[in-house]
Amino acid sequence: MISGKTWCFGDNINTDLILPGPYLYRTQEEQARAVFQANRPGWVDQVAPGDAVIGGFNFGMGSSRPAARSLRLCGVGFLLAETINGLFFRNSVNYGLLACECPGVAAAFAEGDVAELSIADWRVRNARTGAMLAVTPVPSQLLAIMQGGGIYPLMAAKGLIASA
Amino acid sequence: MGMTITEKILARASGAALVVPGEVAVVEVDTAVLLDLSFLPEGWREVLKVHDPSRIAIVFDHLVPAATVQAATCHKTGREFAAKFGIERLHDVGPDQGISHAVIAEHGYAVPGTVLVNADSHTCGAGAFNCAARGVGGPDMLWAVTTGSAWFRVGETVRYDFTGALRPGVTAKDLFLYIAGKYGAHVNQNIEYGGPGMSGLSINARRTLATMGAEFSAEFTIFEPDDVLVSYMRDRTTRPFEPVLPDPDARYADRRTIDLGALEPLVALPDAVVNQSVPVSEVAGTRIDQAFIGSCANGTLDDLALAAQVVRGRKVARGTRFIVTPGTQSIFRAALKAGYIETLLEAGAVVTPATCGACIGGHMGVLGPDEVCITASTRNFKGRMGDPSARIYMASPATVAASALAGRIAGAEEVFA
Numbered sequence: 001m002i003s004g005k006t007w008c009f010g011d012n013i014n015t016d017l018i019l020p021g022p023y024l025y026r027t028q029e030e031q032a033r034a035v036f037q038a039n040r041p042g043w044v045d046q047v048a049p050g051d052a053v054i055g056g057f058n059f060g061m062g063s064s065r066p067a068a069r070s071l072r073l074c075g076v077g078f079l080l081a082e083t084i085n086g087l088f089f090r091n092s093v094n095y096g097l098l099a100c101e102c103p104g105v106a107a108a109f110a111e112g113d114v115a116e117l118s119i120a121d122w123r124v125r126n127a128r129t130g131a132m133l134a135v136t137p138v139p140s141q142l143l144a145i146m147q148g149g150g151i152y153p154l155m156a157a158k159g160l161i162a163s164a
Numbered sequence: 165m166g167m168t169i170t171e172k173i174l175a176r177a178s179g180a181a182l183v184v185p186g187e188v189a190v191v192e193v194d195t196a197v198l199l200d201l202s203f204l205p206e207g208w209r210e211v212l213k214v215h216d217p218s219r220i221a222i223v224f225d226h227l228v229p230a231a232t233v234q235a236a237t238c239h240k241t242g243r244e245f246a247a248k249f250g251i252e253r254l255h256d257v258g259p260d261q262g263i264s265h266a267v268i269a270e271h272g273y274a275v276p277g278t279v280l281v282n283a284d285s286h287t288c289g290a291g292a293f294n295c296a297a298r299g300v301g302g303p304d305m306l307w308a309v310t311t312g313s314a315w316f317r318v319g320e321t322v323r324y325d326f327t328g329a330l331r332p333g334v335t336a337k338d339l340f341l342y343i344a345g346k347y348g349a350h351v352n353q354n355i356e357y358g359g360p361g362m363s364g365l366s367i368n369a370r371r372t373l374a375t376m377g378a379e380f381s382a383e384f385t386i387f388e389p390d391d392v393l394v395s396y397m398r399d400r401t402t403r404p405f406e407p408v409l410p411d412p413d414a415r416y417a418d419r420r421t422i423d424l425g426a427l428e429p430l431v432a433l434p435d436a437v438v439n440q441s442v443p444v445s446e447v448a449g450t451r452i453d454q455a456f457i458g459s460c461a462n463g464t465l466d467d468l469a470l471a472a473q474v475v476r477g478r479k480v481a482r483g484t485r486f487i488v489t490p491g492t493q494s495i496f497r498a499a500l501k502a503g504y505i506e507t508l509l510e511a512g513a514v515v516t517p518a519t520c521g522a523c524i525g526g527h528m529g530v531l532g533p534d535e536v537c538i539t540a541s542t543r544n545f546k547g548r549m550g551d552p553s554a555r556i557y558m559a560s561p562a563t564v565a566a567s568a569l570a571g572r573i574a575g576a577e578e579v580f581a
């Protein structure tokens with residue numbers, strides 16, 4: 001079980017909010033400092049390592065940019081959303097951000113509640129209210145990459161790319 | 165059990181007789197397209213082996229010619245990578261420069277019935293060619309280039325059947341805005357376009373609509389094949405291809421019919437694309453600082469022709485910047501020969517070289533604080549084209565050109581009356 005203090009973001013959070021275009025050519029660290037600067041300036045100074053992001057419908061809609069990496073780098077421990085955009089989900093797998101769909105999650109958490117996520121039985125519990133929700137399982141072959149730190153270590157181990 | 169077009173292509177590419185929604189399909193990638201952004205030092209790693217250099221294309225597009233040292237560095241890494249592995253399809257700054265999706269269209273890189281991946285979300289534009297094309301992330305691209313494969317979660321498909329024909333002055337962009345306004349997002353779903361009205365849409369119109377599929381958050385956006393497609397492809401590739409039709413008993417999540425003749429020009433309100441469409445009249449008169457026509461969705465020769473038709477013999481309003489960016493340099497040359505560029509310049513437009521440019525707030529048309537822009541491009545998210553306080557309306561090239569003349573949001577009806 002992992003737990004994290006929640007930050008609630010609502011529906012249709014797009015990649016331009018998570019990783020603004022002007023930062024695409026900057027370093028990963030600079031990108032991580034720009035997360036949500038348009039919709040929640042200052043958030044990157046408030047989020048603590050291991051915190052959870054709660055999203056609504058179509059979280060991560062938009063571009064193929066490495067927005068999932070930015071979330072991971074600014075300390076997000078896991079992401080739960082009603083639905084996750086397909087391209088953002090791919091990047092979550094590949095950059096090792098634990099990201100799962102969980103119908104009902106947006107209504108079940110108020111900001112600051114603690115979410116207790118159990119991957120073993122695909123459930124999340126709100127520590128304040130006691131509410132328990134089913135989390136949609138991530139296919140096992142993708143979960144392995146997601147939890148193994150993403151796809152880069154895998155490619156390096158196969159001798160396809162140079163190690164970092 | 166019957167399959168949709170997307171399911172049939174994924175099945176073919178994964179060597180399976182059948183794929184069904186919910187599965188993860190591991191497929192053979194026919195073509196992998198890398199961009200300048202693919203070579204960002206923060207994501208790129210030195211590649212030790214590639215699966216097949218002849219299946220790779222490299223297109224520099226987001227910041228060309230290089231606007232920053234970082235962009236120049238990406239281009240340099242890309243050139244070195246191409247040279248190291250003998251990748252011939254390199255679209256560098258020069259005569260065959262362009263936005264990757266437009267370059268793919270022009271050169272017939274998206275082969276009907278196959279799978280194409282590209283590191284950009286608007287890759288689905290190649291669905292116009294009956295190709296299962298999907299934007300993936302940088303790491304997926306490294307995987308595709310080195311292993312020749314990719315994975316996809318198979319989603320359900322929504323089918324759209326078109327009847328009738330678009331009226332003059334109504335474009336594929338308006339058709340997109342209609343669908344986006346009425347049906348909203350298609351998260352984790354595929355879109356399939358067909359029906360008796362489909363063949364009346366030009367390849368460029370199909371590309372606009374397929375490209376905008378990314379804004380529905382769709383997985384694959386794909387058109388049925390027809391004679392128009394087959395002859396378009398025969399002119400551009402010597403490779404044999406086998407287009408894919410859906411099975412008669414294919415299973416769809418929903419099936420929707422749209423009468424093209426009933427559509428009118430629409431505008432999307434700022435900050436989001438879907439569920440934001442209103443008739444032009446509802447926002448007409450809104451003052452603008454900038455009007456932009458370009459991007460992978462609206463930088464086609466047809467778009468430039470339409471813009472030229474609207475501004476011919478007239479002048480862009482004082483205090484309004486009208487920026488036009490062709491999708492590729494070859495579109496630029498064709499528009500020059502056809503006289504469109506001269507018409508646009510005479511009217512007061514600034515025509516830039518082919519690049520993503522203003523579409524992504526990269527260069528040549530970045531918006532300042534509190535500015536208002538109307539754009540014929542792909543996205544109007546907050547901060548997309550520059551400062552987060554800028555407001556971005558989205559419409560067809562005809563509406564954008566008419567707005568540039570007025571200095572306010574305006575329709576182009578009188579031109580097409």
Ligand code: SF4
Nearest residue numbers: 459460520523524542
């Ligand atoms: S033109 Fe715009 S939407 Fe298209 S690839 Fe470039 S940045 Fe992306």
